[in-house]
Each structure stands twice: as structure tokens, then as C-alpha cells.
Amino acid sequence: MCKPFSCIVGMDKKVTWKFGVDSHTELIRLTSYRDDTGDKKEMTFARVEITPENGSYLNPDQWELKVDERVKPVWWGRDYEQAAWGEHEKWLKEWLKELNKILVRKRIVNPFRVEPLAEITERHIELLREWDEVWDEVWGAVRDEVWDEVWGAVWDEVWDEVWGALYAYIGSFLSLPQWKDKYPFASAVELWEMGLVPSFDGAKWRLHAGAEAKIVYEIGADELRSGAGAKC
Numbered sequence: 184m185c186k187p188f189s190c191i192v193g194m195d196k197k198v199t200w201k202f203g204v205d206s207h208t209e210l211i212r213l214t215s216y217r218d219d220t221g222d223k224k225e226m227t228f229a230r231v232e233i234t235p236e237n238g239s240y241l242n243p244d245q246w247e248l249k250v251d252e253r254v255k256p257v258w259w260g261r262d263y264e265q266a267a268w269g270e271h272e273k274w275l276k277e278w279l280k281e282l283n284k285i286l287v288r289k290r291i292v293n294p295f296r297v298e299p300l301a302e303i304t305e306r307h308i309e310l311l312r313e314w315d316e317v318w319d320e321v322w323g324a325v326r327d328e329v330w331d332e333v334w335g336a337v338w339d340e341v342w343d344e345v346w347g348a349l350y351a352y353i354g355s356f357l358s359l360p361q362w363k364d365k366y367p368f369a370s371a372v373e374l375w376e377m378g379l380v381p382s383f384d385g386a387k388w389r390l391h392a393g394a395e396a397k398i399v400y401e402i403g404a405d406e407l408r409s410g411a412g413a414k415c
Contacts, residue, residue, distance in 0.1 A: 189251075192267050196266045234246065307374065311370070312410075317370070348371045383404070
């Protein structure tokens with residue numbers, strides 16, 4: 184599978200890459216190389232990827248170089264690796280520059296590790312009410328791939344009901360033009376960072392807290408929208 188930093192390293196040590204292009208096939212089209220052999224003695228280039236060992240491009244631990252071929256060309260050696268690393272440094276500077284344009288750097292909070300609050304206050308209920316007003320927008324914005332990325336982060340039994348809050352929290356790490364003045368899902372984020380995860384089953388809103396995601400507050404949607412509040 185192609186990775187964000189993919190490149191083509193030629194027998195002449197020329198390294199071909201293009202920011203935003205991670206397909207080796209596309210990169211080969213930018214060169215004059217012919218992809219017509221798997222014989223390591225005849226190969227004139229090698230597909231290369233450099234990726235973080237921990238899989239995180241936001242907080243990489245150590246970068247690792249891999250030749251993405253069934254066999255390495257006979258000429259492949261340290262000099263070619265160094266050539267690839269040199270171009271990776273250029274890519275990394277560009278990557279960080281682009282990332283800093285859209286990324287909000289802040290501490291990641293696991294709400295189920297936050298010490299549960301002593302009580303639910305009017306402030307928490309008001310935040311839940313604000314979330315109720317906008318959560319439909321999240322439903323319309325999410326894409327299927329989000330499910331794959333975060334499936335393991337929330338317990339299966341209530342996944343269908345709480346994913347919106349998780350999506351809102353993920354969005355709080357992005358600084359997009361349309362959110363320049365105000366992040367529309369800030370209410371869910373504030374609850375999340377307090378250790379309260381809202382869920383909605385179509386009729387009732389609930390707030391979950393603690394390592395076991397226990398329900399600490401529950402209210403009917405109509406009751407919440409009318410301005411009422413009731414403790415669980």
C-alpha cells in the first residue's frame with residue numbers, strides 16, 4: 184500500500200516524489216523509467232516508502248525506510264537510502280508546514296479516564312442542549328471511513344449513539360476556514376473534555392462517564408428542548 188511519503192529511486196540516485204502524490208504508479212509516470220521487469224539485475228529503479236514506525240504522522244516516533252519491491256535491485260545500497268532520506272527531509276518540512284495550517288495542537292483527552300464529576304449542573308445540561316441543536320449536522324458530514332478509524336475507541340454497545348460526539352471531538356483538532364469564527368460542535372467537545380460523552384437513541388439523551396461509561400444523566404429529547412433538566 185502506498186504511503187504519504189512514497190518515492191522512486193533510480194539507479195542514478197535520482198529521487199522522484201511529489202507532495203500529495205503517494206502512488207508509485209503515478210510517480211513512475213513522472214519519469215522515463217519502464218516498469219517492465221522484476222529481475223533484480225535488470226531493474227532501473229526502486230519503489231521506496233518512509234513511514235513512522237508507530238504509524239502516527241502527527242506524533243511519529245522513528246521513521247523507517249522500506250523498499251516496496253518483491254526483490255531489491257542488485258545495485259541497491261546505503262547511498263541510495265541516503266538519497267531517499269535527503270528527499271524525505273524536504274517532504275517532511277513541507278508536510279509540517281501544511282499540517283500547521285489546519286491542525287490545532289492540544290492534549291488528547293480520553294473521556295473515560297477523566298475522574299467523574301460529583302454532579303451534573305445546569306452548565307452541563309445547557310451544553311447538551313446546544314449539542315442537540317447541531318448534532319444533525321455531524322450526521323450529514325461524516326463519511327464511512329471514519330467508522331474504520333475510530334471503531335475501537337468507543338464501546339460497541341452504544342457506538343451508534345455516541346459516534347457523533349467522537350466525530351465532533353476529532354474535528355476540534357482541525358482549523359478549517361469554515362470554522363474560523365466558531366467551531367459549531369464546541370459544546371460536545373467541552374463535555375468530552377470534562378469526561379462526559381453524550382449519546383442519543385432517537386428519544387433520550389444520556390451522558391456517560393467513567394471507565395465503564397456509566398450513564399450519569401438521562402433526559403428525554405422533548406424535555407431537554409423545552410428547557411427542562413432532570414438528574415438520572
